[in-house]
Amino acid sequence: MNISITAATSLKVAQSILLNATKGESAYVCLANVHMAVAASRDRELHSVIQNAFIVGPDGMPLVWLMKRQGFNEAERIAGSDLALKIFEMAAKEGISVSFYGSSAKTMAALKGSVLRKFPRLKVVNCESPPLLPERPEVNMEVVDRIRSSGARIVFVGLGCPKQEFWMAAYSPHLPAVLVGVGAAFDFFAGTMKRAPLWMQRWGLEWFYRLCQEPTRLWRRYLVTNVLFTLMVLRELLKRIVN
Numbered sequence: 001m002n003i004s005i006t007a008a009t010s011l012k013v014a015q016s017i018l019l020n021a022t023k024g025e026s027a028y029v030c031l032a033n034v035h036m037a038v039a040a041s042r043d044r045e046l047h048s049v050i051q052n053a054f055i056v057g058p059d060g061m062p063l064v065w066l067m068k069r070q071g072f073n074e075a076e077r078i079a080g081s082d083l084a085l086k087i088f089e090m091a092a093k094e095g096i097s098v099s100f101y102g103s104s105a106k107t108m109a110a111l112k113g114s115v116l117r118k119f120p121r122l123k124v125v126n127c128e129s130p131p132l133l134p135e136r137p138e139v140n141m142e143v144v145d146r147i148r149s150s151g152a153r154i155v156f157v158g159l160g161c162p163k164q165e166f167w168m169a170a171y172s173p174h175l176p177a178v179l180v181g182v183g184a185a186f187d188f189f190a191g192t193m194k195r196a197p198l199w200m201q202r203w204g205l206e207w208f209y210r211l212c213q214e215p216t217r218l219w220r221r222y223l224v225t226n227v228l229f230t231l232m233v234l235r236e237l238l239k240r241i242v243n
């Protein structure tokens with residue numbers, strides 16, 4: 001699929017994000033799952049957005065399995081919620097301010113309360129639940145000004161793929177912060193959605209658990225992308241066998 005993905009542990013990725021955040025450098029982080037990888041292979045603009053990211057972590061066991069098969073043994077799954085927890089802990093110790101952008105106002109309120117109960121020293125300086133945005137959002141300078149004036153150095157973005165990736169690419173040049181796309185993590189932290197059991201996560205079945213929770217919204221995405229991903233992988237394996 002011609003996508004460069006970072007082979008590293010969640011801890012190393014979190015450390016890299018914190019280092020950039022302390023410097024006030026502009027950057028964004030994408031966490032790629034099967035859906036994102038397939039979407040990027042069919043959308044040149046999205047592919048460019050992902051390739052220009054500071055870090056592209058594998059948020060899906062099928063991607064991790066393929067990376068390990070290619071010899072990248074250090075690769076591990078970097079899920080948005082798991083990475084966010086590591087960053088919360090480290091940012092709280094270092095006094096680095098964070099911000100949340102996305103989801104509904106109700107979820108955002110529950111999210112902030114839940115996170116602060118677990119990390120009371122964490123500096124949450126800005127929380128925004130935006131109105132309905134187009135898939136490719138344009139930069140709103142009022143939003144930029146609010147985030148900049150808050151002093152946030154890490155901005156967690158929960159708009160869903162590919163909207164959050166386009167949002168981060170558009171806003172990153174205007175913000176002295178690291179933007180991290182975390183997908184459904186806001187809902188997990190707020191308690192509005194349950195995450196799959198650990199055994200399902202390890203066996204690459206978290207998508208199925210989410211499908212059971214939201215079949216009407218997600219059935220088409222998973223049916224199409226999972227089939228296309230499988231076909232792409234098989235085609236690549238056949239090429240290697242022939243060559």
